[in-house]
Amino acid sequence: MTLARTLRQALTIARRDFTATVFTPIFLLVLFAPLIMGAFGAVGGMGAASVADARADKARIVAIVPAAATRAVTAADDRLRTAFRRDEEQPPALVTLAPDGRGEAQARAAFDAKGYEASAVLYGPLDAPRILYGSRGKRAADYLGLLAGDALAAQRLGGALPRVTVTKTPVTGSRAGGGAASYRQSASFAVFGVFLLNLFLASQVVGTMAEERNNKVIEVLAAAVPLESVFLGKLLGMFGVAILFVGFWATIVAKLGTFLPPDVARALALQTAVGLPAFGLVFFTYFTMAYLLLGSAFLVVGALASSPREIQMLSLPISIIQMAMLALALAGTAHPDSAIGWLARIFPLSSPFAMAGRAATEPALWPHLAAIAWQLLWVSLFITVGARLFRRGVLQSGSAKPRWFRRKPAVTPLT
Structure with a gap:
């Protein structure tokens, strides 16, 4: 009987507090607080994304290669980019330059170009390339290394790599x-x-x-x-x-x-x-x-x-x-x-x-x-x-x- 009375009294107070809290205009602010915080987060994210997009629009990776290798490098770049999804961060766009004989000096000068911001610059022969990269260009430098290897393989196979037809089938279930x-x-x-x-x-x-x-x-x-x-x-x-x-x-x-x-x-x-x-x-x-x-x-x-x-x-x-x-x-x-x-x-x-x-x-x-x-x-x-x-x-x-x-x-x- 004492337990039942305690519970009845507790439920009476619970109903009083619930009514006093829910049936007030302030509760709407509490209820929609995640939406308000999400809106502020979205505004901040959009601002940061716009800054990042503006920077990404100017970012480039540069390959200083002879005219004979330009086509192979460009084709290799097109092939490798298909592995990236749209929601993934892709490497910056590729710019190819013809070597002028200055070697490393030309590569360093590419970082001072006014039309774009170079993240990484490749120069030298494709079988032993040299890559310079900036503070945020380590991944771009890795990508240029893969690009050089893919282009070199295409050159040695006669200008193009063999095409592979892949069949992709999604698997469902707990093990998948x-x-x-x-x-x-x-x-x-x-x-x-x-x-x-x-x-x-x-x-x-x-x-x-x-x-x-x-x-x-x-x-x-x-x-x-x-x-x-x-x-x-x-x-x-x-x-x-x-x-x-x-x-x-x-x-x-x-x-x-x-x-x-x-x-x-x-x-x-x-x-x-x-x-x-x-x-x-x-x-x-x-x-x-x-x-x-x-x-x-x-x-x-x-x-x-x-x-x-x-x-x-x-x-x-x-x-x-x-x-x-x-x-x-x-x-x-x-x-x-x-x-x-x-x-x-x-x-x-x-x-x-x-x-x-x-x-x-x-x-x-x-x-x-x-x-x-x-x-x-x-x-x-x-x-x-x-x-x-x-x-x-x-x-x-x-x-x-x-x-x-x-x-x-x-x-x-x-x-």
């Missing part, structure tokens, strides 16, 4: 995606996904708790219901806000995914050891566990902080701990059978991240049941300890010291 390598890639995605969602959403709990403490609302709630119910209710209310946020963007991403070309969709598809339906359920469960663990820690921070400055000072160590847990989980995912892998799965703050990665690489499901029970235990401990800290440190109720530190009252003997 790389097997264990694809599983590890999905594991890294799971770890980063859980981390980024919690980094963005769990920190919002701090502000709500601190604001209600300053407005004395939290004291009114604490007078009506137990503090454990207050903490659990606020955690569930903000978790409902997080679910609304994740569901909104997950729906949009899923709809946008239907418009992707089939090749792109196959390349972006996750491949997991437990299967996609089970992986989705496990991912959501560990996102929930990580949110409850981190959210309960942020609740304690918001309850103990009395000003925004204190919130910032207390939130910084938690953010550093989050980054450390991410590094620990990634290391554990890369080496699952090592000591660091076991530590990442057992330590409560890193356990949701590491176990989400394990779901992508290991098909067994029973370890996840044990991990979820272990994490729920720590969530209850965090909420209980946070409520007691708040009661003793802020409300000044209860004993400020443990029982074994209290002094016994002095007894005066009767005379």
Whole structure:
């Protein structure tokens, strides 16, 4: 009966916090924050891309070869460029110059040409070419070396290389995606996904708790219901806000995914050891566990902080701990059978991240049941300890010291 009453009180507070957060104009800014950040990133990326394109339009690779070899070098350049996709960085356009007898001096002079910006310059015989390159021309220099070898082979074979007809057939299935390598890639995605969602959403709990403490609302709630119910209710209310946020963007991403070309969709598809339906359920469960663990820690921070400055000072160590847990989980995912892998799965703050990665690489499901029970235990401990800290440190109720530190009252003997 007591447990049912505690849950009922917690759900009442959760509904209050959820309504107060969602039905406000500010929530629209939170909901569309990824779109706003993406827009700023896109603007910055477009600016950087325009600068890079302007530089790429002037960049050239120069081959100083005799007239007899110019055709072979140009044909070799056309052949080698077919290996680059449109979305890959291609070598700069080729410029051929006739040698004037100055050798290296002519090659160095090509870097000072006004009509283009030379990245790398080739001169000398094709069987022993010399290449000069600038600060960003190392790859262009490698390409010129391949170009010289291809052109020399074509010359020695009579002016043209034999044509090869290639038949390309895409292969689908788990082995086509790389097997264990694809599983590890999905594991890294799971770890980063859980981390980024919690980094963005769990920190919002701090502000709500601190604001209600300053407005004395939290004291009114604490007078009506137990503090454990207050903490659990606020955690569930903000978790409902997080679910609304994740569901909104997950729906949009899923709809946008239907418009992707089939090749792109196959390349972006996750491949997991437990299967996609089970992986989705496990991912959501560990996102929930990580949110409850981190959210309960942020609740304690918001309850103990009395000003925004204190919130910032207390939130910084938690953010550093989050980054450390991410590094620990990634290391554990890369080496699952090592000591660091076991530590990442057992330590409560890193356990949701590491176990989400394990779901992508290991098909067994029973370890996840044990991990979820272990994490729920720590969530209850965090909420209980946070409520007691708040009661003793802020409300000044209860004993400020443990029982074994209290002094016994002095007894005066009767005379």
